[in-house]
Amino acid sequence: MSPVVKWWSRLAAMVTGAVLTLVVPVHAWAASNGVADVAIEAAKARRRRGGFGFFGIFGGLCCLFVVAAIVLVIVLVSRNRKRK
Structure with missing residues (x-):
């Protein structure tokens, strides 16, 4: 395998691991405690307010x-x- 392919596969594995390490627990937490409703309300208020x-x-x-x-x-x- 060429060095570029090795480097690219390692980088892809590292980014995937970091994303899964951060996103999965945060998503599980947000889905379990009603943060989704708060986020929707905040998004609606932001559109009204602008900027x-x-x-x-x-x-x-x-x-x-x-x-x-x-x-x-x-x-x-x-x-x-x-x-x-």
Whole structure:
């Protein structure tokens, strides 16, 4: 197998694992405690109000920080593997 295919398959497995690790428990939690109703009401209120507001910007920055942290961890782990 070529190095590109190995790299791509490892990356795909890592992303899939991270997504399943984060999404499945959050979805189960949200479905079990009535958060879905609150989310629907919040979405309706947001459409009436319009715009992103403070929490939209804060949510976007939070998402960027989480993605940056994941990328940083991946880079650090891959560097440590090459040194051995």
